[in-house]
Amino acid sequence: MPALDADVIIIGAGAVGCAIARELSRYEASILVLEKECDAAYGTSGRNSAVVHAGFNNKHGSLMAKLCVEGNKGFEALAELLNVPYRKTGKILVAFDEADMQELARIKARGEDNGCTGLRLIDGTELHALAPKLRGIGGMLSENTAIFNPFEYCIALAENALVNGARFVFNSEVTAIRHDDTGFTVTAGENLCRCKVLINAAGLYCDKISAMLGINDYRIYPCRGEYFILDKIAGSFLNIPAYPVPRPGIGGLGVHLTPTIEGNIIIGPSAEYISERDDYASTSEIMAKLFTEALDLLPGLERRQIIGNYCGIRPKQAPPGEGGFRDFVIKNEPAVPGFINLIGIESPGLTASVPIARMAAGLVSENMPLKPKNDFIARRRGRVKFSALTQDEQQRLIAHNPDYGEIICRCQNITKQEIRDAIENPFGARSISSIKYRSWATTGRCNGGYCMTRIVDMLVNEYGLKPEEITYRGKGSEMFSGRVK
Amino acid sequence: MTNKEFCGVLVIGAGPGGLAAAKSARESGAESVIVLERNTRPGGILNQCIHDGFGLIRYGKALTGPEYASLALSEALSSGAKILTGHHVTAITPEREVTAYSRSGIRTFCAKSIVLATGCRERTRGAISIPGDRPAGVFTAGVVQELVNVRNIMPGKRVVILGSGDIGLIMARRLTLEGAQVLAAAEILPSPCGLARNVSQCLYEFGIPLYVSTTVTRIIGRKKLEAVELSDVDADLKPIAGTERVIECDCLVLSVGLIPENEIAKSAGVRLNPDNSVRTDEFLQTSVPGIFSCGNSRHVMDLADYVSEQAELAGTNAVRFINGGHMLTWDEEKTNCMKKGFPDKDTITCTVCPNGCQIKYSSGTYSGSKCARGIAFAEQERTSPRRTVTTTIRRKDGVLLPVRTAGTVERGRVIPMVKMIRGMEFCGSEVLDVDGETLKVSAV
Numbered sequence: 001m002p003a004l005d006a007d008v009i010i011i012g013a014g015a016v017g018c019a020i021a022r023e024l025s026r027y028e029a030s031i032l033v034l035e036k037e038c039d040a041a042y043g044t045s046g047r048n049s050a051v052v053h054a055g056f057n058n059k060h061g062s063l064m065a066k067l068c069v070e071g072n073k074g075f076e077a078l079a080e081l082l083n084v085p086y087r088k089t090g091k092i093l094v095a096f097d098e099a100d101m102q103e104l105a106r107i108k109a110r111g112e113d114n115g116c117t118g119l120r121l122i123d124g125t126e127l128h129a130l131a132p133k134l135r136g137i138g139g140m141l142s143e144n145t146a147i148f149n150p151f152e153y154c155i156a157l158a159e160n161a162l163v164n165g166a167r168f169v170f171n172s173e174v175t176a177i178r179h180d181d182t183g184f185t186v187t188a189g190e191n192l193c194r195c196k197v198l199i200n201a202a203g204l205y206c207d208k209i210s211a212m213l214g215i216n217d218y219r220i221y222p223c224r225g226e227y228f229i230l231d232k233i234a235g236s237f238l239n240i241p242a243y244p245v246p247r248p249g250i251g252g253l254g255v256h257l258t259p260t261i262e263g264n265i266i267i268g269p270s271a272e273y274i275s276e277r278d279d280y281a282s283t284s285e286i287m288a289k290l291f292t293e294a295l296d297l298l299p300g301l302e303r304r305q306i307i308g309n310y311c312g313i314r315p316k317q318a319p320p321g322e323g324g325f326r327d328f329v330i331k332n333e334p335a336v337p338g339f340i341n342l343i344g345i346e347s348p349g350l351t352a353s354v355p356i357a358r359m360a361a362g363l364v365s366e367n368m369p370l371k372p373k374n375d376f377i378a379r380r381r382g383r384v385k386f387s388a389l390t391q392d393e394q395q396r397l398i399a400h401n402p403d404y405g406e407i408i409c410r411c412q413n414i415t416k417q418e419i420r421d422a423i424e425n426p427f428g429a430r431s432i433s434s435i436k437y438r439s440w441a442t443t444g445r446c447n448g449g450y451c452m453t454r455i456v457d458m459l460v461n462e463y464g465l466k467p468e469e470i471t472y473r474g475k476g477s478e479m480f481s482g483r484v485k
Numbered sequence: 486m487t488n489k490e491f492c493g494v495l496v497i498g499a500g501p502g503g504l505a506a507a508k509s510a511r512e513s514g515a516e517s518v519i520v521l522e523r524n525t526r527p528g529g530i531l532n533q534c535i536h537d538g539f540g541l542i543r544y545g546k547a548l549t550g551p552e553y554a555s556l557a558l559s560e561a562l563s564s565g566a567k568i569l570t571g572h573h574v575t576a577i578t579p580e581r582e583v584t585a586y587s588r589s590g591i592r593t594f595c596a597k598s599i600v601l602a603t604g605c606r607e608r609t610r611g612a613i614s615i616p617g618d619r620p621a622g623v624f625t626a627g628v629v630q631e632l633v634n635v636r637n638i639m640p641g642k643r644v645v646i647l648g649s650g651d652i653g654l655i656m657a658r659r660l661t662l663e664g665a666q667v668l669a670a671a672e673i674l675p676s677p678c679g680l681a682r683n684v685s686q687c688l689y690e691f692g693i694p695l696y697v698s699t700t701v702t703r704i705i706g707r708k709k710l711e712a713v714e715l716s717d718v719d720a721d722l723k724p725i726a727g728t729e730r731v732i733e734c735d736c737l738v739l740s741v742g743l744i745p746e747n748e749i750a751k752s753a754g755v756r757l758n759p760d761n762s763v764r765t766d767e768f769l770q771t772s773v774p775g776i777f778s779c780g781n782s783r784h785v786m787d788l789a790d791y792v793s794e795q796a797e798l799a800g801t802n803a804v805r806f807i808n809g810g811h812m813l814t815w816d817e818e819k820t821n822c823m824k825k826g827f828p829d830k831d832t833i834t835c836t837v838c839p840n841g842c843q844i845k846y847s848s849g850t851y852s853g854s855k856c857a858r859g860i861a862f863a864e865q866e867r868t869s870p871r872r873t874v875t876t877t878i879r880r881k882d883g884v885l886l887p888v889r890t891a892g893t894v895e896r897g898r899v900i901p902m903v904k905m906i907r908g909m910e911f912c913g914s915e916v917l918d919v920d921g922e923t924l925k926v927s928a929v
Contacts, residue, residue: 405589
């Protein structure tokens, strides 16, 4: 087995793991991230509503509330620094009756207690000025809620950490951990890794990692949320996220409508406790319900605008029956010196990921000295997004590199060079999903009918992959059986 | 900004529609006709339709897709139309200014009239919301056709087809010929959507079961497709509990409908119908004056031959729009005219022409045929059925070339011949001899 040593090992390359890796890469310490999937953001971090929350939904005094508010405040600057698509759209909680308005007044007060700013109750006139097609008699506007691209965000954090010296090892599921006076020995896939400080950012599997070190205090209850994605044509219906007033005990925020950075609308999520943590299946019952509930908010939607669906799974600590949210656990485990647990990082974990990472770095410094580097590179150069450029800029790029003149994804107008940039990512992730997360190809109304074969052609003829080596989402998801002849 | 290039008739798309529109626009007197095609070669989707049966009306013989395309291309070229491949149109204005991206730059064309011939796209899994996992191994039929016939990639070994659209039926046969096992085709409606001749020649002939009033109710397989669950549906097309059965497979092919491709049309403000087809007048003109629409992008059609005919009319009218002449009208009956669904019981589905006559044989006489050719065909089918063999042959560099037998062979020889050709390598000659039959390679 190859041996990999580091000062700090982080288990999990979700938003939290990647943010911690980036945060720690500010210091003179060797960092190693272990991930069971073939790329970052393959779990909960990439399967959600893609919203930067304001922090009014969380219990006053909780870590969730504190870190979410902090995360929201810093997100715009962070997105700019990391070159991640971000838009401060605001968000509306829609009231259907007076009782809802009263509940919203309570939510607003709680939000302000939490430190949220920009919360305002609005009447029907203002509601319909903001979103003419929504139903409702009024609502609460949260001005600081935003939308972003969570894949690009996680990848940006990881790439920035990488540039600053952190190492990432993918396809390496942690199966055993040994702890002794000298530190930790972690078996991850084919690798045997050693470290002084071990951070558990395993999301849905955090309780299992914790149990590998004999700490059995936690249990994760996977809670699935299903989503629909609507065509961009529906995007003109709504340009601000619209949520119902949260009902107590549902363990989610209720089925809501969220415009995406790319101009689609997402409907969802549902909230359903399930028995297996990797069961991302959609169900006919929930799919029927989602659309009906979405129509309550936005009556103009039509079924034929649906272009896809997906699921995310929340790593909940609150068991079925209890409902609601249990606060994040982020702490040094006294029973195992050097072991830092992050448990139950569900929503608003994405928004809070960088404040969580700062907190984790603080916990690391209790175990080992952290000396700041003087050559930390804070800015990440993003990839070129050709369709966002002016025609003159585009013309110049094509003159310099003809691959910018060849459109590979016709739904999203993504060029061959952008696919190339995605394929040539520093992590060597070459699954179709990894290319999709970086380029946004295959996400349109044709579900990749046009671009997938062209991407496959590039992988085979320009990057030397065999057809049977091409995967949808890493090992085990091979897309083709081989050549015809 | 880019320089503007002026032209008479601008055609978008070089499939059968675009090529025919360009030809007729030139023949109707347009001085400059430009066809913009995003692919590197003209022909559109015909290039991947290597089976035969095209051209029965227009050219009076059964051609493969690539053969039909190459005839249509040479007609367009000899008419003097200019075809620009590798030009991807992204937008049109109502003033008929067209933006196209190419490897040599962004070009803006100002046209006096425009013909939209942008074809159609396939309905997807996402659009029909099939429940279950989202593994690798679920494809639309057109994608599978491109993979198998053009890209030399086999999507799987054990295949289930959902939907009975024509491409799905054609691919059931094609995948079988290339060595896959097609386990079933399931259609949610009580009868097939595809042409009767395809049900007969692509499913029945290969013993592939077709389950009607049946749909896929669950896709199973976390990473890679492992199985699909089929269920019967009731009269409202709702699955009936208790009828579920699971079929193990590694590939699910969706043939669940085609949607006219009109995103570019929309950018010009062209009015569409709820099914994304284009609202035209009887002259094939859209709601935006001077912009015409034809073929599958206007309204999905059964037959390339009628696409070409309709497109010729659109091309002519595009010129008459410029010159102020009176326009010609399209006979809407031709848009979708062929026999669909199950072949009638105990009949022979005639494939000599698109009528698809259902011919019955009883005590020495044939009934149901509209012509003598049909009777001859039925006699042949009854006594010793013959088929054209169509497949691909691999060139040394891995590129696949479509091939066909010059004539027909005994039906039983089709599978062994395709298998034989699968092991061969193209040696540079356009005519080959395989198993005593002459094979023609097209699109070399």
